[in-house]
Amino acid sequence: MGLFNNIKKIFSKKKEIEEKEINLLEKKDEIQDEKEILNEDQKVDNVIKNNEDSKQEDINNLSNEDIIEEKEIIEKYDKGLEKSRKEFVSNLSLLGIKYKKVSEEYFDELEQTLIMADIGVNTVFKFMDELRSRVKKENITDTAYLNEVIVDELFIIYVNGESLSDKIAINDNGPTVILMVGVNGVGKTTTIAKLAHKYKSQGKKVMMIAGDTFRAGAVEQLKIWADRTNSIFYGKENSDPAGVIYDGLEQAIDQKADIVLIDTAGRLQNKVNLMNELEKVNKVIAKIIPGAPHETLLIIDASTGQNGILQAKAFKEITNITGLVLTKMDGTAKGGIVLAIKEEVGLPVKFIGLGEKMEDLEVFDIENYIYGLFKDLID
Ligand SMILES: Nc1nc2c(ncn2[C@@H]2O[C@H](COP(=O)(O)OP(=O)(O)OP(=O)(O)O)[C@@H](O)[C@H]2O)c(=O)[nH]1
Numbered sequence: 504m505g506l507f508n509n510i511k512k513i514f515s516k517k518k519e520i521e522e523k524e525i526n527l528l529e530k531k532d533e534i535q536d537e538k539e540i541l542n543e544d545q546k547v548d549n550v551i552k553n554n555e556d557s558k559q560e561d562i563n564n565l566s567n568e569d570i571i572e573e574k575e576i577i578e579k580y581d582k583g584l585e586k587s588r589k590e591f592v593s594n595l596s597l598l599g600i601k602y603k604k605v606s607e608e609y610f611d612e613l614e615q616t617l618i619m620a621d622i623g624v625n626t627v628f629k630f631m632d633e634l635r636s637r638v639k640k641e642n643i644t645d646t647a648y649l650n651e652v653i654v655d656e657l658f659i660i661y662v663n664g665e666s667l668s669d670k671i672a673i674n675d676n677g678p679t680v681i682l683m684v685g686v687n688g689v690g691k692t693t694t695i696a697k698l699a700h701k702y703k704s705q706g707k708k709v710m711m712i713a714g715d716t717f718r719a720g721a722v723e724q725l726k727i728w729a730d731r732t733n734s735i736f737y738g739k740e741n742s743d744p745a746g747v748i749y750d751g752l753e754q755a756i757d758q759k760a761d762i763v764l765i766d767t768a769g770r771l772q773n774k775v776n777l778m779n780e781l782e783k784v785n786k787v788i789a790k791i792i793p794g795a796p797h798e799t800l801l802i803i804d805a806s807t808g809q810n811g812i813l814q815a816k817a818f819k820e821i822t823n824i825t826g827l828v829l830t831k832m833d834g835t836a837k838g839g840i841v842l843a844i845k846e847e848v849g850l851p852v853k854f855i856g857l858g859e860k861m862e863d864l865e866v867f868d869i870e871n872y873i874y875g876l877f878k879d880l881i882d
């Protein structure tokens with residue numbers, strides 16, 4: 504039955520992690536309560552001491568950092584996908600109430616719901632074909648049963664076909680150069696700040712280069728983020744971006760930066776201009792650091808839906824995009840765009856932005872995504 508069992512496994516694994524953490528916290532509270540009661544009785548000092556030692560050991564064993572970290576990530580996905588989940592799950596539930604039995608009308612409305620969730624028309628058509636044939640083959644008549652099959656089929660869309668790497672290509676022989684591109688206001692600069700924060704917390708030396716030299720305030724905006732994240736900064740207003748990037752990269756080598764994040768302007772709407780500009784920038788980068796940029800990340804605002812898909816297609820034609828960052832997932836109910844991008848553009852989503860703060864960026868993980876989107880739908 505497709506990947507049905509995989510879905511079940513993912514959901515039970517995630518639930519287990521959530522429950523483990525709750526147990527951990529409850530146990531800690533219990534221990535704290537016990538300690539407080541014991542503390543009141545001065546005569547049992549020794550008992551307290553022994554008890555504390557053994558309880559501390561308990562806590563140490565329980566404080567499994569991995570569980571807590573995984574839990575935190577699941578929570579971020581949860582929160583960031585809340586809008587999409589609410590809309591999608593409530594629409595599907597309403598559909599289930601309206602139609603108890605599978606019918607043509609049910610399929611039509613389901614198709615509409617999926618398109619509204621920005622899964623992408625072609626992706627939805629393909630999905631509907633699969634779903635219809637599965638319904639027939641497995642003789643499904645109850646819509647209540649279909650929810651799990653729907654999630655299963657959506658998961659298949661993402662994981663099927665070529666597997667796209669979501670890893671960042673790290674350069675072992677010098678700075679890893681990450682070039683950020685994308686149209687106006689999608690979140691390029693903010694994503695640089697978030698990536699800087701992420702790499703800094705891994706102990707890496709991070710540098711930012713302000714390749715957006717035209718928009719008033721763009722250089723200053725990046726500088727503020729560099730200060731906040733304690734990153735090295737290079738930028739010069741009103742200069743040629745390629746020139747700034749050239750000088751910046753020389754400094755990155757001098758200062759032995761591990762990660763170099765390059766901001767670019769999003770205002771070049773003209774395709775030919777943009778292509779020429781990026782070509783020039785790429786040449787300069789490769790001249791200073793052969794093999795660079797190691798990643799060219801296209802930033803897409805998830806709330807722009809199909810427009811975002813068009814941007815991805817256009818950028819893919821003019822430069823070598825190695826991955827996508829989908830920002831503002833927290834502000835949209837159209838989280839289905841992840842599936843459409845995979846299916847219609849064939850580029851891997853490497854990170855997702857789940858809020859405005861520098862902590863609000865997560866490595867994209869399809870399991871956390873599917874769980875965040877559908878957890879209210881499946882027991
Ligand atoms: N809610 C939310 N807001 C975000 C996210 N990422 C970016 N933003 C907001 O989007 C707005 C634009 O972000 P910028 O980083 O300045 O976008 P940009 O692509 O650099 O814009 P230009 O330099 O003008 O092309 C800011 O207000 C950010 O706080 C996100 O993941 N969630």
Ligand SMILES: [Mg+2]
Nearest residue numbers: 691692715721
């Ligand atoms: Mg910017």
